[in-house]
Amino acid sequence: DAGVIQSPRHEVTEMGQEVTLRCKPISGHDYLFWYRQTMMQGLELLVYFNNKAVMDDSGMPKDRFSAKMPNASFSTLKIQPSEPRDSAVYFCASSWRGPVGYTFGSGTRLTVV
Amino acid sequence: AQTVTQSQPEMSVQEAETVTLSCTYDTSESDYYLFWYKQPPSRQMILVIRQEAYKQQNATENRFSVNFQKAAKSFSLKISDSQLGDAAMYFCAYRSAYNNNDMRFGAGTRLTVKP
Numbered sequence: 001d002a003g004v005i006q007s008p009r010h011e012v013t014e015m016g017q018e019v020t021l022r023c024k025p026i027s028g029h030d031y032l033f034w035y036r037q038t039m040m041q042g043l044e045l046l047v048y049f050n051n052k053a054v055m056d057d058s059g060m061p062k063d064r065f066s067a068k069m070p071n072a073s074f075s076t077l078k079i080q081p082s083e084p085r086d087s088a089v090y091f092c093a094s095s096w097r098g099p100v101g102y103t104f105g106s107g108t109r110l111t112v113v
Numbered sequence: 114a115q116t117v118t119q120s121q122p123e124m125s126v127q128e129a130e131t132v133t134l135s136c137t138y139d140t141s142e143s144d145y146y147l148f149w150y151k152q153p154p155s156r157q158m159i160l161v162i163r164q165e166a167y168k169q170q171n172a173t174e175n176r177f178s179v180n181f182q183k184a185a186k187s188f189s190l191k192i193s194d195s196q197l198g199d200a201a202m203y204f205c206a207y208r209s210a211y212n213n214n215d216m217r218f219g220a221g222t223r224l225t226v227k228p
Contacts, residue, residue, distance in 0.1 A: 033215060043204065043218040056215060089156060099146045099165045101206075102216060104158035 025094030136205030
């Protein structure tokens with residue numbers, strides 16, 4: 001398996017623009033997580049899915065962020081409109097339930113200018 | 114809610130020496146899993162080692178081992194024979210075995226390895 005695949009690796013956009021981050025989890029994993037990493041806040045959980053259903057999105061600013069998982073092999077995190085404070089590295093990770101760690105993608109570094 | 118605390122923002126070790134990174138956590142649950150992740154400058158998050166709370170034996174992976182003290186809610190990582198490639202951010206993480214399956218991370222410890 002190629003691991004968790006995220007795209008794009010880097011994204012630079014202007015404030016107010018729509019940004020879409022993409023993730024392909026490891027086949028067979030039934031959990032998918034979106035994290036945001038910043039120097040100030042560290043790793044924050046934004047949202048996670050179990051079998052494509054949102055289980056917890058309490059960490060996600062609902063006014064501008066939305067996350068979807070239309071099928072078991074694809075998820076998106078959309079920011080509209082983007083703001084400079086959204087600049088961060090966004091990680092997608094997938095996992096089975098149980099005593100296993102997550103497998104992380106390589107992250108998307110988002111810069112909003 | 115579970116919290117994970119790493120009290121050492123930065124640590125330094127001489128190559129070939131041993132270093133211990135500290136982690137404590139707060140939970141009321143009896144069953145959970147603990148992890149250490151490494152994040153080198155490439156920013157890839159790499160699983161280093163994991164421990165199941167019901168297991169008394171401390172986990173070991175080559176040069177990496179943990180000291181798991183369940184009563185004290187402590188989960189430290191020991192790196193033996195440190196190598197230059199061990200330089201990275203290290204994150205301690207907690208994952209519940211019950212309803213919430215998300216993982217809680219500490220703030221991280223930046224490890225520098227001196228040649």
